Amino acid sequence: xxxxxARGPNNNGCNLPASLAEQIGSYEPLVRRILAAFDxxxxxxxxxxxxxxxxxxxxxxxxxxxSLEAGIDHLVESLEAAGVDRxxxxxxxxxxxxxxxxxxxxxxxxxxxxxxxxxxxxxATPPGGITAPVVVVRSFEELDRRQDxxxxxxxxxxxxxxxxxxxxxxxxxxxxxxxxxxxxGALIRSxxxxxxxxxxTGMLRYDSTVPKIPAASVTVEDADFLTRLADRGSRVVVHLxxxxxxxxxxxxxxxxxxxxxxxxxxxxxLGAHTDSWDVGQGxxxxxxxxxIGLAAMAYVRRLQQRPRRTLRLVLWTSEENGLVxxxxxxxxxxDEMGNISLALESDFGTFAPLGLTTTSENNVTRxxxxxxxxxxxxxxxxxxxDAGQRGSDVVKLAELGVPASILLNRNExxxxxxxxxxxxxxALNSRDMDRCAALWTAVGYIVADLREMLPxx
Amino acid sequence: xxxxxARGPNNNGCNLPASLAEQIGSYEPLVRRILAAFDxxxxxxxxxxxxxxxxxxxxxxxxxxxSLEAGIDHLVESLEAAGVDRxxxxxxxxxxxxxxxxxxxxxxxxxxxxxxxxxxxxxATPPGGITAPVVVVRSFEELDRRQDxxxxxxxxxxxxxxxxxxxxxxxxxxxxxxxxxxxxGALIRSxxxxxxxxxxTGMLRYDSTVPKIPAASVTVEDADFLTRLADRGSRVVVHLxxxxxxxxxxxxxxxxxxxxxxxxxxxxxLGAHTDSWDVGQGxxxxxxxxxIGLAAMAYVRRLQQRPRRTLRLVLWTSEENGLVxxxxxxxxxxDEMGNISLALESDFGTFAPLGLTTTSENNVTRxxxxxxxxxxxxxxxxxxxDAGQRGSDVVKLAELGVPASILLNRNExxxxxxxxxxxxxxALNSRDMDRCAALWTAVGYIVADLREMLPxx
Numbered sequence: 001x002x003x004x005x006a007r008g009p010n011n012n013g014c015n016l017p018a019s020l021a022e023q024i025g026s027y028e029p030l031v032r033r034i035l036a037a038f039d040x041x042x043x044x045x046x047x048x049x050x051x052x053x054x055x056x057x058x059x060x061x062x063x064x065x066x067s068l069e070a071g072i073d074h075l076v077e078s079l080e081a082a083g084v085d086r087x088x089x090x091x092x093x094x095x096x097x098x099x100x101x102x103x104x105x106x107x108x109x110x111x112x113x114x115x116x117x118x119x120x121x122x123x124a125t126p127p128g129g130i131t132a133p134v135v136v137v138r139s140f141e142e143l144d145r146r147q148d149x150x151x152x153x154x155x156x157x158x159x160x161x162x163x164x165x166x167x168x169x170x171x172x173x174x175x176x177x178x179x180x181x182x183x184x185g186a187l188i189r190s191x192x193x194x195x196x197x198x199x200x201t202g203m204l205r206y207d208s209t210v211p212k213i214p215a216a217s218v219t220v221e222d223a224d225f226l227t228r229l230a231d232r233g234s235r236v237v238v239h240l241x242x243x244x245x246x247x248x249x250x251x252x253x254x255x256x257x258x259x260x261x262x263x264x265x266x267x268x269x270l271g272a273h274t275d276s277w278d279v280g281q282g283x284x285x286x287x288x289x290x291x292i293g294l295a296a297m298a299y300v301r302r303l304q305q306r307p308r309r310t311l312r313l314v315l316w317t318s319e320e321n322g323l324v325x326x327x328x329x330x331x332x333x334x335d336e337m338g339n340i341s342l343a344l345e346s347d348f349g350t351f352a353p354l355g356l357t358t359t360s361e362n363n364v365t366r367x368x369x370x371x372x373x374x375x376x377x378x379x380x381x382x383x384x385x386d387a388g389q390r391g392s393d394v395v396k397l398a399e400l401g402v403p404a405s406i407l408l409n410r411n412e413x414x415x416x417x418x419x420x421x422x423x424x425x426x427a428l429n430s431r432d433m434d435r436c437a438a439l440w441t442a443v444g445y446i447v448a449d450l451r452e453m454l455p456x457x
Numbered sequence: 458x459x460x461x462x463a464r465g466p467n468n469n470g471c472n473l474p475a476s477l478a479e480q481i482g483s484y485e486p487l488v489r490r491i492l493a494a495f496d497x498x499x500x501x502x503x504x505x506x507x508x509x510x511x512x513x514x515x516x517x518x519x520x521x522x523x524s525l526e527a528g529i530d531h532l533v534e535s536l537e538a539a540g541v542d543r544x545x546x547x548x549x550x551x552x553x554x555x556x557x558x559x560x561x562x563x564x565x566x567x568x569x570x571x572x573x574x575x576x577x578x579x580x581a582t583p584p585g586g587i588t589a590p591v592v593v594v595r596s597f598e599e600l601d602r603r604q605d606x607x608x609x610x611x612x613x614x615x616x617x618x619x620x621x622x623x624x625x626x627x628x629x630x631x632x633x634x635x636x637x638x639x640x641x642g643a644l645i646r647s648x649x650x651x652x653x654x655x656x657x658t659g660m661l662r663y664d665s666t667v668p669k670i671p672a673a674s675v676t677v678e679d680a681d682f683l684t685r686l687a688d689r690g691s692r693v694v695v696h697l698x699x700x701x702x703x704x705x706x707x708x709x710x711x712x713x714x715x716x717x718x719x720x721x722x723x724x725x726x727l728g729a730h731t732d733s734w735d736v737g738q739g740x741x742x743x744x745x746x747x748x749i750g751l752a753a754m755a756y757v758r759r760l761q762q763r764p765r766r767t768l769r770l771v772l773w774t775s776e777e778n779g780l781v782x783x784x785x786x787x788x789x790x791x792d793e794m795g796n797i798s799l800a801l802e803s804d805f806g807t808f809a810p811l812g813l814t815t816t817s818e819n820n821v822t823r824x825x826x827x828x829x830x831x832x833x834x835x836x837x838x839x840x841x842x843d844a845g846q847r848g849s850d851v852v853k854l855a856e857l858g859v860p861a862s863i864l865l866n867r868n869e870x871x872x873x874x875x876x877x878x879x880x881x882x883x884a885l886n887s888r889d890m891d892r893c894a895a896l897w898t899a900v901g902y903i904v905a906d907l908r909e910m911l912p913x914x
Binding site: 052053056057059109110112115194195196197198220221224225228229232280281416417420421422424425426 | 509510678685873874879881
């Protein structure tokens with residue numbers, strides 16, 4: 001089908017063939033049933049409470065922890081209990097990083113404790129820690145400009161806050177950029193515009209051509225405090241001690257299928273990740289994504305009719321350590337990549353749902369998704385946006401040409417909680433999760449049941 | 458003057474005598490000068506930066522700490538440098554409470570660290586701490602109803618959040634209410650609706666008729682976590698260890714005067730407190746109140762003309778430990794209480810100023826204040842509200858009949874930071890502080906310079 005046949009001036013610029021538009025429209029009664037069940041009906045509140053019980057019992061789930069593996073076992077049992085056709089795990093070799101003692105304090109101009117939270121993957125300090133003067137920079141440009149001042153120092157990155165995505169390079173690359181000029185440690189202001197003395201961890205990546213130096217986040221408040229001291233011309237000296245432990249380990253991806261009635265070898269994937277950072281409960285990142293996936297699978301399993309193709313839940317492990325689980329998944333399942341109609345991912349919160357993103361530039365695919373989302377009008381989740389840089393594990397599939405979508409939701413506050421001690425179920429609410437679960441169920445079922453796979457770019 | 462003469466249908470229901478209205482109106486050029494100086498003029502930013510330098514250098518200032526006494530010395534020097542006519546300190550005997558080690562963790566159903574922040578004045582646990590089952594209650598009514606379950610337990614108070622003032626009794630009385638039924642410890646959810654795993658401390662008060670038991674705040678997240686566990690029927694056991702130290706000490710109130718030109722024995726007071734809790738920087742509670750007072754004194758001192766009556770800055774100590782400094786102040790200055798025209802207090806933040814409260818039920822006084830505030834229209838700070846229960850140190854003066862006002866400001870976020878590690882200058886902004894300082898200067902000067910004292914009730 002040519003592009004100009006699919007888009008027109010009306011109907012979101014779409015002009016799908018009548019039979020296809022009609023087919024999608026025929027799911028309207030099903031979507032109404034799904035919404036009625038989740039949004040005020042018998043399933044109302046069940047997704048949130050299942051998540052709460054899970055995170056209250058297992059807590060956060062960093063790769064390498066017993067709690068992650070016990071949580072994975074529990075999820076497998078839950079999926080078996082829900083009656084999916086098959087559920088299994090696949091081993092994933094992964095780096096393991098376990099936080100040890102962390103302590104920091106200002107030494108000069110006076111002794112003040114500084115809250116720190118090591119960045120994931122950071123090396124430890126030498127035993128006894130490091131004590132060094134601090135150089136404060138606002139940007140990589142300033143670091144480069146002041147490179148002569150950096151040798152033997154701890155560099156504090158205190159970039160102006162624009163958004164998370166413009167912030168992240170400071171966290172991921174800051175340590176190695178500073179090490180290139182001889183820094184012995186790095187501190188990074190936490191990733192938020194809404195701090196209540198709140199520490200945000202997250203992954204760093206070392207450049208293999210320079211020495212690895214320890215790196216930790218500090219609160220916005222302390223970053224600003226140290227910056228003010230430096231701006232006044234004070235000599236600022238900080239002591240930092242970290243005793244993290246690095247090793248290799250094995251975790252597991254979970255895969256669960258409801259086998260398709262017509263094209264069992266074709267898939268629609270619902271994805272999320274089981275691991276979390278070792279702070280809070282890992283409820284918004286990404287317990288909630290896991291549990292709307294479980295809810296959708298359980299609902300579809302109870303329907304009279306299977307979808308035409310296989311609905312597959314994939315719960316990746318070791319997302320936080322660098323998309324390790326999804327990388328292993330695409331390695332092991334590479335032959336299936338051409339058979340995945342759509343990969344859906346929820347890893348940016350399950351606040352009030354708004355719609356989906358799409359990586360697709362194929363107009364028919366976009367128009368199909370738009371038409372499917374139009375059925376979600378009763379909950380206002382009809383928006384289709386370009387994925388842009390958004391997506392985490394699903395990016396590994398999208399790189400291989402799989403059409404991918406992430407759950408759009410009112411997650412303006414997501415990054416307030418992200419990678420902090422405040423990532424608990426208290427940050428979520430039950431009704432929003434119900435509606436996200438309903439959207440997941442509806443889109444997952446419909447796209448799996450369409451007569452054709454979504455066309456690719 | 459009769460009430461009906463002062464109020465009328467127009468002009469905020471006020472009908473002040475023409476000469477008085479005219480007199481107040483004559484300050485309009487002065488107010489314009491004050492606003493021009495602070496709000497974008499040469500003094501713009503100076504109040505905030507003076508506060509920042511102070512709290513960055515001295516940090517928080519709990520009663521009994523060296524930092525509080527060094528901070529008091531610094532403030533005295535600053536007032537001398539500003540050229541006030543006299544500045545001195547008055548000793549205040551006060552309870553001293555110093556936080557020691559604090560640790561808590563969930564023991565059953567599984568081991569989880571719990572962040573705790575002891576309540577001010579709490580007794581320590583026995584060495585080694587206490588381990589006890591937890592009873593969760595939502596209210597004092599529920600505590601009374603379930604009193605038979607409380608003996609030997611730690612009671613967790615997790616009241617529904619309405620506002621700070623309805624919350625406070627749980628913090629201040631919870632421990633003793635629980636101890637009456639045999640509890641061995643108390644945990645209290647933190648005082649906020651906006652938690653990022655944020656601990657809020659604050660004073661408790663023991664009832665002398667029951668044993669004193671240790672009490673600490675927990676985060677909203679952990680309070681909800683323990684509540685969910687209990688609601689599911691789990692046995693919940695917590696370990697709590699606290700090693701606080703109680704003693705008696707001496708701190709100091711600061712008093713600084715710009716002596717009145719006509720009635721040196723009469724006063725308008727600008728008040729705030731120097732001490733803070735031992736978390737954050739004590740910037741919003743109450744460093745900011747201290748520094749708008751300093752700014753006002755410095756401005757008035759530089760004017761050609763002294764006000765008719767004495768403008769007195771009083772910086773109380775040991776407010777947090779129970780209004781100890783202001784109680785001593787009224788004891789020592791009882792003879793002057795009849796000569797205080799108005800006592801102004803800033804202890805609820807210096808966000809964008811809105812006006813003043815008043816304790817006065819005297820219609821002329823209210824109308825005068827209303828008319829004075831009308832001069833602050835350029836910054837929108839014209840509101841006069843009943844004080845109600847609002848006020849802290851100034852309440853001690855109001856109890857003796859002194860007309861009292863507190864600074865009304867857009868402090869909706871004040872209690873997000875209040876008594877937490879996030880009480881730093883990062884919570885404030887420079888422009889709002891400039892405008893609060895301008896309001897303080899204008900109202901302080903004008904009321905001190907009016908021909909008559911404000912009439913009392």
